[in-house]
Amino acid sequence: AQSVTQLDSQVPVFEEAPVELRCNYSSSVSVYLFWYVQYPNQGLQLLLKYLSGSTLVKGINGFEAEFNKSQTSFHLRKPSVHISDTAEYFCAVTRTGTASKLTFGTGTRLQVTL
Amino acid sequence: NAGVTQTPKFRVLKTGQSMTLLCAQDMNHEYMYWYRQDPGMGLRLIHYSVGEGTTAKGEVPDGYNVSRLKKQNFLLGLESAAPSQTSVYFCASSYDWQGEAFFGQGTRLTVV
Numbered sequence: 523a524q525s526v527t528q529l530d531s532q533v534p535v536f537e538e539a540p541v542e543l544r545c546n547y548s549s550s551v552s553v554y555l556f557w558y559v560q561y562p563n564q565g566l567q568l569l570l571k572y573l574s575g576s577t578l579v580k581g582i583n584g585f586e587a588e589f590n591k592s593q594t595s596f597h598l599r600k601p602s603v604h605i606s607d608t609a610e611y612f613c614a615v616t617r618t619g620t621a622s623k624l625t626f627g628t629g630t631r632l633q634v635t636l
Numbered sequence: 637n638a639g640v641t642q643t644p645k646f647r648v649l650k651t652g653q654s655m656t657l658l659c660a661q662d663m664n665h666e667y668m669y670w671y672r673q674d675p676g677m678g679l680r681l682i683h684y685s686v687g688e689g690t691t692a693k694g695e696v697p698d699g700y701n702v703s704r705l706k707k708q709n710f711l712l713g714l715e716s717a718a719p720s721q722t723s724v725y726f727c728a729s730s731y732d733w734q735g736e737a738f739f740g741q742g743t744r745l746t747v748v
C-alpha cells in the first residue's frame with residue numbers, strides 16, 4: 523500500500539516570498555504523484571502531476587514540484603507567493619501499472635500575509 | 637459544463653436516520669470516488685467505482701454503502717447515521733487512475 527506524509531500542517535509566509543511545501547511518500551512499487559489545492563469552501567483542484575519523464579513538473583498558478591525517487595519526495599515550490607495562494611494543499615499518490623486509488627496526505631495550510 | 641455535482645450541499649441528521657448523497661458527473665468518466673474530509677486527517681477514501689455496476693471498499697467503508705447503477709451517478713448511503721459520520725464528503729471522478737480527479741463542491745453533513 524502507498525502512503526503520503528506532509529510534514530507541515532501549516533506554513534505561514536509573507537507575500538512575494540518563496541515557499542516550499544514538503545511531501546514524502548512510501549511505496550514498494552512505482553507511483554504517480556499529484557498536488558491538489560483546496561480553496562475555502564470548495565472542492566479540490568489539480569495543481570500538477572508527475573506520471574513519468576522529467577522530474578521537474580510545472581503546474582498552474584506558477585507552482586512546480588520535483589520528483590526525487592531516492593528521497594521519495596515530491597516537494598511543491600513557488601518562487602513568489604500571492605495572497606490568493608492562501609489555501610490547503612494536498613499531496614496524493616497512486617501506484618502505476620494497474621487500477622488503483624488516490625491516497626492523500628493530511629494537507630498543508632498555506633497562509634500568505636502582507 | 638457542470639463537471640461533478642453533489643446533492644445536497646448541507647444536511648443535518650439525527651442519530652439513526654438514513655440518507656443518500658448523490659454524485660453526478662457529465663464527463664463520461666469511468667472512475668468515481670467518495671471521500672470524507674476531517675480536520676487534520678486529509679481525505680480518506682470511503683468507496684470507489686471503476687465502472688458502471690462495480691464498487692469497491694476504500695480505507696474507511698464501515699457504516700456506508702454505495703451504488704453505481706448508471707455510469708454518471710455514484711450514490712453514497714448512510715443506513716443508520718452516527719455522530720462519528722459528521723464530516724465533509726467529497727465525490728470525485730476521473731477518466732482513469734492516472735488522470736486528474738475532478739471534485740465536487742462537497743456535502744457538509746452533521747449528525748446530532
